[in-house]
Amino acid sequence: MIRKGSLLIVDDNEANRDVLSRRLAMNGYAVTVAASGVEALACVAAAPYDLVLLDVEMPSMSGFDVLGRIRETHSSTQLPVIMVTARTDGADIVEAFRLGANDYVTKPIDFPVALARIGTHLSHKHAVEDLHDSEERYALAMQGANDGLWDWNLITNEVHWSVRWKAMLGYDDSAIGTSPDEWFTRVHRDDLDRVDEALQAHLTGGTGYYESEHRILHRNGTFRWVLCRGAAIRNVEGAATRLAGSLTDITDAKVSDTLTGLPNRLLFVDLIERAIKRTERHRDYVFGLLVLGLDQFRMVGDSLGPLTADRLLVAVANRLQSSLNSPDSARPETTSVTLARIAGDEFTVLVDDIADVSEAVALAERLRRALEKPFDIEGHQLFTSATVGIAISTTGYRCPEEILRDAASSYDAIITSGGVSMGEYDVVKAVLSRIADMRWMQIAIKPAKPFAFGLLAASRRQVPVFGLPGNPVSSMVSFELFARPALRKMMGHAGIDRPTVVAIADEVLRRQPDGKTHYMRVSGAFGDDGRYHVRSVGAQGSHQLAATSLADAIAIVPDGDGIQPGDPVTAMLLSIA
Numbered sequence: 001m002i003r004k005g006s007l008l009i010v011d012d013n014e015a016n017r018d019v020l021s022r023r024l025a026m027n028g029y030a031v032t033v034a035a036s037g038v039e040a041l042a043c044v045a046a047a048p049y050d051l052v053l054l055d056v057e058m059p060s061m062s063g064f065d066v067l068g069r070i071r072e073t074h075s076s077t078q079l080p081v082i083m084v085t086a087r088t089d090g091a092d093i094v095e096a097f098r099l100g101a102n103d104y105v106t107k108p109i110d111f112p113v114a115l116a117r118i119g120t121h122l123s124h125k126h127a128v129e130d131l132h133d134s135e136e137r138y139a140l141a142m143q144g145a146n147d148g149l150w151d152w153n154l155i156t157n158e159v160h161w162s163v164r165w166k167a168m169l170g171y172d173d174s175a176i177g178t179s180p181d182e183w184f185t186r187v188h189r190d191d192l193d194r195v196d197e198a199l200q201a202h203l204t205g206g207t208g209y210y211e212s213e214h215r216i217l218h219r220n221g222t223f224r225w226v227l228c229r230g231a232a233i234r235n236v237e238g239a240a241t242r243l244a245g246s247l248t249d250i251t252d253a254k255v256s257d258t259l260t261g262l263p264n265r266l267l268f269v270d271l272i273e274r275a276i277k278r279t280e281r282h283r284d285y286v287f288g289l290l291v292l293g294l295d296q297f298r299m300v301g302d303s304l305g306p307l308t309a310d311r312l313l314v315a316v317a318n319r320l321q322s323s324l325n326s327p328d329s330a331r332p333e334t335t336s337v338t339l340a341r342i343a344g345d346e347f348t349v350l351v352d353d354i355a356d357v358s359e360a361v362a363l364a365e366r367l368r369r370a371l372e373k374p375f376d377i378e379g380h381q382l383f384t385s386a387t388v389g390i391a392i393s394t395t396g397y398r399c400p401e402e403i404l405r406d407a408a409s410s411y412d413a414i415i416t417s418g419g420v421s422m423g424e425y426d427v428v429k430a431v432l433s434r435i436a437d438m439r440w441m442q443i444a445i446k447p448a449k450p451f452a453f454g455l456l457a458a459s460r461r462q463v464p465v466f467g468l469p470g471n472p473v474s475s476m477v478s479f480e481l482f483a484r485p486a487l488r489k490m491m492g493h494a495g496i497d498r499p500t501v502v503a504i505a506d507e508v509l510r511r512q513p514d515g516k517t518h519y520m521r522v523s524g525a526f527g528d529d530g531r532y533h534v535r536s537v538g539a540q541g542s543h544q545l546a547a548t549s550l551a552d553a554i555a556i557v558p559d560g561d562g563i564q565p566g567d568p569v570t571a572m573l574l575s576i577a
Contacts, residue, residue, distance in 0.1 A: 194214065
C-alpha cells in the first residue's frame, strides 16, 4: 500500500499556492494551504500533517519565524519542513538548516525535483514511525511476557542489558555494566560449563539457536532458574558478529511440585545446601531435617487408582502444611519450617535455627499425629500414617545428600523377622545389605533357629540390627532374652522391664547337658507359702506354640543335672510388672 501523506503549503502568493497545491494533489497528496505564518501555525496546532512546504519571504512573519515556532513543538522527524525560497544566498540556506529545516527548493520550482524531495522525506518519516511503532509493540510484548532482553556485540565484546534484565537480578539500570561477565560470573558453578558449551555450539554454527536453562545469582544471594534464548547474526563468511536474545525467569515452574504446589526436591536440596553453608559460618546455628514416608501408600493406588492416590497426596500436603502453620507455643518464633515433597509419597521438612534435637522430635510427633485422622477422598474414608526420620546438622554434614540419607534411614534399631541363617544366601541379610553396608557381629544359634545381631552402616552411624527367627516361639524368646535388653540399654535404661524372681520348681526342669544355659517356658503362680512356684508347660521345641501361649515365665536352667522339685530357680516373668 502506497502512503502519500498530508501536506501543508504556506505561501502569501495565491498563484503560487494554487499551482503548487494542484500539482501535488494530482500526485495523490492531501493538500492544505495557508496564506500567512499565523494561519500556518494555527493549522499545525489544529491537525496533524506529514510535511510542510514553507515560503521564506512572507509579510508580518517570515518563514524563518514560522520554522522556529514549529520546531518548538515538532521535531524534524515528526514534521519535516522543506523551505521554498527564491534566494540562492548560502547564508539563508545555512540559517534555515540551523533552525531545523529538513531541506529546501528554489523558485521557480522544478516540480520533478520537488516531488522527489517530498517523497524522500516522507519515506524517511514513515520509516521512523514504523520503527518506533515496532519497538513500542515489541517493548509492550516483552513487558507482558516479563522477559529481560540482551544484545551482545561480539566485535566490541559489549552487551546491552535491558532494564528488565537487570531488574530480574535485583539491580537498577546503573548497577550493571556492559561486560559479558555480568552474566557469566553470576551463573551457578555447577551450570557454567553447560552454559558455555551450548553457547559455543551455537556460535560455531552447530545449532540454529541458543537455549539454556541454568541458575543465576540474584542480588539477595539466592539463585534463580532462568531460560536463556538467543540467536546469532553472521557476516558473509558465516562468522557470528552479534548475539541477541531474552531471559525468562522459570524459578516457580522449576522448583514447585506440580501436584501439591510444595517446593520440590530441586528447591529443597538448594535450601539444605544454604543451611549447611550457614552452619559453616555460624557455629551456633543448628537446623533439623524430617523425612516423612507414608506407610503402605502404594495400596491406595493399587486398590482405588492413581487419581485417588494423587488426591490423597494433595490432602496430606494440605494437612501437614496446616499443622506447620498453626500456632505452636513449643516452637520459638525464630524457628522457621519449610515443607516439601521430594518423591512420590515422601515429604520433607527443614526446621531452621533450632536449639536442639528436642524441637525437631516434638515437631515430628506433631506431624505424625496430624495424619491420624481419616481423609475423605471421593466418598472413601482413607487412613494413613507416616514413618518419620530425623537428622540434625550437629553431625557435621558437608552436602545435602548426606543429611537426606541419614534422615531417611534414621532408625535407632532394625528388628527383622522371617529367618536368618549362616548360609551363603539369606533373604533378610540380602535385603538389608541393599540398603547399606552391613556387618554381622555374631549369630547365636538357638535350637533349630538362629538369632542374629549385626550393624548396618547408615552414613555416619552404625544402626544395630536384630534378626529374629521366623518361628513365633523362638522369635519371642530371642526378643526377650537378647533384643529387649539391648534396646533398653540403648535407650539409657539400666535394666529390663521383665522382672526376675527366685521361684520354687514343682517338678524336674532338666535338659540334656550341652555346656549351655537353657531357657525353659514355664507356668507359674504364687502358692500358699507366698513363694512363686513354676512347672514346665510341656514340650520345649521351637515349633510348640502352646508352650508359649501357656507360659507365664522363662526359667533359667543352668547346664548340668537340671533343677529338682523343691529347688530354687531363677525365673523371668513374662507379664509386665
